[in-house]
Amino acid sequence: MNRILLLSCCMMGCLLQCLAQKQLPSYAVLQELIKKERPDTAEMRILLNAGYMYVMKPGAVGIDMDSATLFADKILASSIKAGNKIWQGQSYLLYSNILREQQITAKGKAYALEAKSIFQKWQQSAYLADTYVELANYYSLEPRENLDIKISCYKEAIKLYRAAGLKERLAHTLYVLGDLYNVTDDFKLLTETLAQSVAIYDEIKVEPGADVYSLLGTGYNRLGDFGNALKYNLLAVKVVESRKDTVSTNATVYNRLALLYHYMGESDEALKYYQKAWLIASKLNDTSTLRLLSINTAATYAMKKRPDKALAVIKRLERNYPPTDFAEKMWMYIFIAGCHMDLKQHNAALPYIRIVHKGKNQLPDMLHASADDIESRYYLITGDYVKSHQLALNVIATALRSKNLSLQSVAYHDLFQADSAMGNYKEAVEHYRQYKIVNDSLFNISKAIQISTLQVQFETQQKQQSIELLTRKSQLQRAALDKVRFTRNVIIAGAVMLVIMLALGYNRYQLKLSNNRQLMQKQNEINEKNISLQDLIATQHKLLGEKEWLVKEIHHRVKNNLQIVMSLLNTQAAFLDDKDALNAIRESRYRMQAISLIHQKLYQSENMALIEMSAYIKDLVEYLKDGFSGINKIRFDLQIANIKLDVSHSVPIGLILNEAITNSIKYAFTGNGLIKISLQETSPGQLTLIIADDGVGLPIEDNNRDRKQSMGMMLMNTLAEQLDGTLHIQSRNGVIITVSFKYQEEQAFTTSGEAITSPI
Incomplete structure (x- = not known):
């Protein structure tokens, strides 16, 4: 069932179950009630329930709608005669259901609003809640404004059901609201809402449906709480398998559990439940679900490093259940090309790569990045390293924006291979380092998933042990009840036990006195040792x-x-x-x-041990300013992070600053000027010192070569090597000197505050 139909009918489904439990009179009896001039309250209730039964029959059959309208007319006429506004409002609500089912939405909505006005005036919380649920059915899932109104209607219904104490309707309405949060991808609110629904079902001793557990498990899955996700998905499967029926919801339940196992790295378990879902979807000839299951199954085989199996599944999808959506088609072609590449069948991958290349500009960002990645891999293998490198850079840009670690890992590895092949070894080393960092992050996430899985397994074992303990306790209680006839013997035994307990109590008292004396002795020894320790x-x-x-x-x-x-x-x-x-x-x-x-x-x-760099650099600049004439024309802009460094770092930095600043003062300016000094953390474990001026820049080529051999330049290079860092000098709108070096974080940063910026 598609989502729009599910959301529009789920509340009525709850009411239908309630009505089905009642044995309604035959149509002849209903005809007699219609002819009755003034039916009583019970008879009006029968007519109302009959009207809803006809409305909720599958399809909008004309004769059923006519019957429901006949009952609504009778309820309205009787309520007007009796002056009963509450029944009049209920007739309007029934009219709304009938007209909405017949797609006469404007008139139906008007009836619902009339009912709302009556129930608000007469403070009928339960009926007003039903009216809000009915009004919600008039708003679709798109555009977002309509969805927001739909959500607000269900929120109002929840407040009213809670006030009226209608817990089962409250629990079901919370579930529907949670499903709407699934549409908006607000998984935090989804889990909070569904958890309330499950708690209320538990309170009233009603088993939640498999769809409730499954949706709650999906919410926890998307939040990364795999322990709770596994718990509720398994509960959903338990409900499905206990009922032993075949409905489309069952395939969804198995698919969600399989997806969870896929994310947890349990590929064999994922494939097992995909197969169960496949059997149900095949039996119901549900092609959309079969298409989805094919995609998920192929992805799991790819995760298992079985590209042959993945390719077979996706080829079956292409043959039997071809996608109609353009983006879905492109994903399928990308996946097929990737499988061929993994199988070293590069020529077979090329036609699919060409199709994807033509249409990739119409794809969303992540799918576009996947298309670029598969092209990059192909060019890497065929030797076109420049194209491969450029495409991998595009993938990196998208992956960084979306924070997709898997895509970053693949792209950095492709860049490493392309750079290595082109002889760009410095860039290759850097990209390989980034690849290892991302892989380490993925490894940590994988470990967290494994820990979460082990935790839920441990909790499951604990619950099983608790159940066994409760079972044993129940057996003991039954045995105690069987021995009621031996009351006299029990009393005697109790008296004997009391004597024994008194004896044991006296014995424990004596032992406690002895223990207290020993503890006092040990306390005295400890006090003496404490005095010695304080002296030390x-x-x-x-x-x-x-x-x-x-x-x-x-x-x-x-x-x-x-x-x-x-x-x-x-x-x-x-x-x-x-x-x-x-x-x-x-x-x-x-x-x-x-x-x-x-x-x-x-x-x-x-x-x-540590030098406050902001204060030190400021004092050093002040000293250098005092040592030169005409320095008042030169301004200094200091952007120094709140850093403390030891002497081994501070001395080289101070000497580099001395050389750079004196060179700028002596050679850079003919009039006014600005010298910028920055010391910032550019990445974890890395500091960058920048001294830049807006002067005349470096001299012409020959003089520049002589200057590189000067003592100042040699000294700065030597000091940068002493810092285990790198020195770069650029002449661009002045001279920019950049020194990057590593540091130990626990020594460098005393607080996490912002950098200190001060113009001088």
Whole structure:
């Protein structure tokens, strides 16, 4: 049954079951009631139920609708004569059902609104809830505005059924609302709503239908809660197999359980239930379900690495149940091409690849990406690595947008192979690294699924053990009832047991006294040990304080020694006239100041192992600004993350910053200018330092070659290697120096706050 028909009829299905349980009078009796001038309440109820019975017969047969209308006319006329507005509203609701069944929707909806007005005025919660359910049937699933109105109608009905205490109708309406959430793909609300429905069914001791359990299991499946998904899908199968009937719902139940096993990696179990669903769909000649089962079965064989089996199933689909939808056809051709590729039958795959290539621009994003992927694989095998590389990049873009890890894994592997074949080994290594990262994520997801499966198996075993314990308890109770005639003996035995218990109690009291004495003795020993431990801790704290003082003193002395060296250099500079020597001394002084600042930060900070990079870089920039004339024309833009690094990272970074900033100040600007400094985390475990200016850029080619051999450039390259990182220098609207290096996350980031940005 298609979804629209299911949603429009499911509430009436519940009412039909209730009416079927009642034995309605024959048509002759109903004719007598119609002729009666003033039927009583019970007779009016009989006429109303008969009207609904005729409305809900399969199809909109004219004679059935005429009979239902006759009963509605009688109820309306009688209610008007008696001045009974409630029965008048019920007649309007019956008219609405009749007219809707005859596709006279405008008039039918008007009757439903009249009924709603009456029941609201007279505060009839139950009948008003029925009216909201009837109004919901006038709204289709498309467009979304109609679906939202339909959902709001069921929500109002649920409130009213809950207020009226009609729990079975409430449970069924919750199920219908959950099915609507399945249409909107809101699986969180679906599971919450269906869980309420199941709880109410349990409360009133009514077995929920297999479709209720199955839909709830589907919701948990889509949320990744495989434990609950397996639990409710198995309950649905249990209900189906206990009834031993053949309806289309059974095929859906088996298909949903099979899909769950497919996602959980239990391919053999998935195939077993697909086969059960196939037998039911074949018996009912349900071609749409057979087509769906063929697709799902083929996907499971592909997961089992059995492309031959998958190809056989999908060929049978192409032959016997060809899809009519364009996207479904394209998916089938992509799948067939993939199977041929897995079987090394590349020539057989080519016709399907060509068909897909012509129509892929009309496909949705994910299917378009699958088409690009199959083409990329084909070009990779046939040696056209450039095309393969470009198509794989397209797949990556779509996979990243949709967060599809499986598609990312395949595309990164294709890029790795294409890059390797073209000799782009650096890119190949990077793409292989990304491939391994994605595969690790897929592996972790697979492990989580396995753990969830084991958990539900454990819970099932626990429940079985609980059932066995309850069975044993019941048997013991029956045995106790059989021994009622031995009451006197039981009383005597009870007295004896009481004496024994008293003796045991006295014995336990003595043992407890003995245990208390032992515990007191042990407590005294523990107290003595605690005192010794406190003395030891105090000594350790004293030693630790002395150690911290010594470390601070070392950093202070290193800083002072560097200051002495800088003073010596300043003194030496006073006796020199050579410009190059003076420049060399000044650059050396700046480098020493960069290192000196680090040691100054260390002995001034509470943390003697890590440097607060934002404060350090700001102080370094301020010092360099003070060392040059005309610097007021140059602005600094600092974008430094809230990072703390150790000395082994801080010193190279400080020296690189010193070299880059002094070069920019000396060579980059002829007037005003801007120097940007950024230190940010670009990926987990990776930091990137960028120093960029908007000056004149690098000199012409020959001078540029000489500059690469300068001490500053050599120093920056050496420092980047010391950081185990990479150095890139670009001349684009100025000079951009980029240093990327690894760091240890637990040392680098103290908080997860945003980067510190400060213009200078």
